[in-house]
Amino acid sequence: MKIAVCVKAVPDTEAKIAIADGKKNIDFAGVRFVTSPYDEFAIEEALKLKEKLGGDTTVISMGGAECTDVLRDSLARGIDNAVHLNDADFAGLDTLSTAKVLASAIKDGGYEIVFMGQQGVGGDNSQVPSMLAELLGFAQATMAVKFECDGTTFKAEREIEGAHEFIEGSLPAVISAQKGLNEPRYPGIKGVMAARRKEIAVKDAAALGVKGQVGGANLKATIKEMALPPERPQGRKIEGDSDAQVSELVKLLRSEAHVL
Amino acid sequence: MSQGILVFVEQRGGQVRKASLEALSEAHRRAAAVGGDVSAVLIGSGVKGLAAQLGKFGAKKVLVVDNAALENYSTETFTQALTEAVKKVSPKYVFAACTSMAKDFIPRAAARLDAACVSDAMDFVTEGANLCPVRPMYSGKTFGTYSLSGDLSFITLRPNVFALSEAGGDAAVEDLSLEISAPKAKVVAVHAAEGNKVELSEAAIVVSGGRGIKGPENWPVLQGLCDALGAALGASRAVVDAGWIDHQFQVGQTGKTVSPQLYIACGISGAIQHLAGMSSSKVIVAINKDPEAPIFKHATYGIVGDVLEVVPKLTDAVRKLHEHN
Ligand SMILES: Cc1cc2nc3c(=O)[nH]c(=O)nc-3n(C[C@H](O)[C@H](O)[C@H](O)COP(=O)(O)OP(=O)(O)OC[C@H]3O[C@@H](n4cnc5c(N)ncnc54)[C@H](O)[C@@H]3O)c2cc1C
DSSP states (O other): OEEEEEEOEEEOTTOOOOBOTTSSSBOOTTOOEEEOHHHHHHHHHHHHHHHHHOOEEEEEEESSTTHHHHHHHHHHHTOSEEEEEOOGGGTTOOHHHHHHHHHHHHTTTTOSEEEEESOOTTTOOOOHHHHHHHHHTOEEEEEEEEEEEOSSEEEEEEEETTEEEEEEEESSEEEEEOTTSOOOOOOOHHHHHHHHHSOEEEEOHHHHTOTTTSSGGGOSEEEEEEEOOOOOOOOEEEOSSHHHHHHHHHHHHHHTSOOO | OOOSEEEEEOEETTEEOHHHHHHHHHHHHHHHHHOSOEEEEEEESSOGGGSGGGGGGTOSEEEEEEOGGGSSOOHHHHHHHHHHHHHHHOOSEEEEEOSHHHHHHHHHHHHHTTOEEEEEEOEEEEETTEEEEEEEEGGGTEEEEEEEOSSOEEEEEOTTTSOOOOOOOOOEEEEOOOOOOOOSEEEEEEEEOSOOSSOGGGOSEEEEEOGGGOSGGGHHHHHHHHHHHTOEEEEOHHHHHTTSSOGGGBBSTTSBOOOOSEEEEESOOOOHHHHHHHTTOSEEEEEESOTTOGGGGTOSEEEESOHHHHHHHHHHHHHHHHHHO
């Protein structure tokens, strides 16, 4: 079975975020990139599926130089092949263009299943898995917290507001991983060493057949301006013993904040 | 030319989501700037009776896709129903509440129609007749204002952020009958999770507990405050990872995003990833024994103290308040 995993290189979630000049993006200077945390669950699920059914796993990442370490990290965890989708046209893509690039890399590859994180942290869009499934004509299960597959059909469970949904479908499918799906393994020394020697295939827009179809004038959603959130007004510490604190708090919540 | 706003109104088991009514109210407020009418689409089985009430929230017209095959939500069937409704109405914008259902199928519908999609809008800036959604990025550490191009864009709106208003009138109800194609994947069962009576992401008040509550045996202390306030219970990741409570209660970057009127953080340090899920709350109260805890920088009101001592007293005070009213 051919299994694909899509991963994104994102700024470390601890990174301090500043806005770049021009206010169209964050300032990437000095930012450390990591595998988007949800993608770690996707990688793990791909490895588990291969262990169960056999086959071949390929990790795919779209972006610039920051993808290399992230792809090596996937290889170190045990993914077989890595593909880097890299082209100047791929900078600053919206979700739909991103899905189109990924679809172009996946569609003729004979993949039966694509795992990805339910959200790339940073952009926080949670859109690309569903868009990719549509463009490929695949079934989908997003935000999966449980997954099972026998090679032709799958079962997934997802958390919704106040309930769990149980999904059954047939392959091929795109599955997006939510926290709780599994416990990602960490790469061992041997894996890290082996990953260093592995080849990362690089494909550009022309090789993928999407030259002129993504980015630039094709973008449908672009950032006009990025800003830091408004500062919250300086809060107030309520003094006194706990009885005094509680009665003061209740008073403030009622007559100042009007939320009680 | 496409015109107006179509709002997907989510229902489950015959219950319309409040967040969808918020989206409809916001569409009504924005309609004058955008031009054209506000319409709504209801998708399900036996849901026609829910249509008329949407008029007062601003829908001029309600399209109803009522079909036994739509009894349970499934990505592909709802994508088909919504995209057919969009083709019928030709709106400039499609709004939906940003819920787990919308996150699942709205992007698929957008891709099918080759349209822009923006999730989790918290505000809009208008530029002529164009809406520019404003949404949190980098877990709320920045906000992006988007320009949208093309004749059609899908926008999901964060629950609890946009005000409900009943400034509309009567709605014309229209059936849209469709032959629903068999999906490749479908929902075969929905099991209610044991959890909050009020859905966390839609609750007006949230009381969350972190490692400072000392152990899972103390959840009843926070639950007491929840009951007194009619609040939903939330939690930090530290206590979810420790197995004190299920992941569905987790607030933060890898949990739920909430924007209640009042968020009470009990024994939570205020890590950046926790703030990501609650920093858009209107009023934040922090109860923490460490005066240096980062949560105090974000709290509207802070109490330095032992959560297990303060919370029961707060619960009593709230109960007394309600008795007097
Ligand atoms: C990729 C990633 C994603 C993450 N996602 C999330 C997420 O979604 N949500 C989330 O919450 N975290 C998330 N985290 C974890 C986050 O960084 C913190 O570790 C976590 O929020 C800490 O939880 P806490 O505040 O309960 O615990 P702690 O940080 O241990 O804080 C406990 C607090 O309780 C106080 N305290 C102790 N005893 C008492 C007492 N008796 N009375 C009053 N106060 C007391 C202490 O002073 C302290 O401030 C994520 C981390 C990473 C790396």
